[in-house]
Amino acid sequence: MRTNEIADILSKPTSQELLHRDLTRLAYVATDGTPRSIPIAFTWNGTEIVLCTTRNSPKLPHLRANPMVALTIDTEVHPPKILLLRGRAELDDVDGIPEEYLQMNGTYGMTAEQRVEWEAEVRSLYDGMVRIVITPTWVKLIDFETTLPSAVEELVRQRAERQSA
Template sequence: MHAEEIAGILNRPLSRELLARDLTRLAYTAVDGTPRCVPIAFTWNGSRIVLCTTTNAPKLPALRANPDVALTIDTEVHPPRILLLRGRAELDEVDGIPEEYLQMNGTYTMTAEQRTEWEAEVRSLYRGMVRIVITPTWAKLIDFETTLPSAIEELNRERAARNA
């Protein structure tokens, strides 16, 4: 997919709404060659997805060996709204807590006191983290009104041909 086509999809109002959510599903290939899919908090910085994880996370050796990933950001309503992304993970080990980690966890409802306690706990637990930065190389938005999964689009074309 060309960058302009990806940007066109990601700049749609529904895509922007989905990119403002706080949870994605990250799919990658584990070191043993089996698939993995994990829910993880994220933030969108306008051009890249940023995830943060512990320096000892099992996903890190896998992402170093094979940085190709897929992401799903979706809703829990009918019809579902789904943003599918693919890209390559870049790993950036940082000292302390990345600002993105604090931002992505700021969407949860917490009182000011709870937030202060949470941040203190996070800062006491993590000496460092790894930022996983993903630049989308492919994107598809499915809203079941104007866009459908490709298999359903194919069935619609076949039905139209049969009825023609």
């Protein structure tokens, strides 16, 4: 997919809404060849998806061995809104707590006092983290109003052909 096509899709209001949600599902292939899919907090910085994890996270050796990933960000209502992304995970080991980690956990319902306590706990627990940075190389937005899954689009086209014959 070309960069301008990706940018066009990601700039749509529905995509922007989805890119500001709390969780994505990260899919990757483990070193034993089996698939993994995990929910994980994320933030969108305008060009990249940023995830943060502990330095001892079990997913890191797998991502180092095969950095190709897929992400799904979606809603729980009907009709669902779904943003599918693919890209390559770049791992960035950082000292301290990345600002993105604090941002991505800022939307949970915490009082100001709870937030101070949570942040103090995080800072005392982690001496560093790994930023997982994903630049989208392929995206698809499905909103069931203007866009559909490709298999459904094909069925709609086939139905139209049958009806016009």
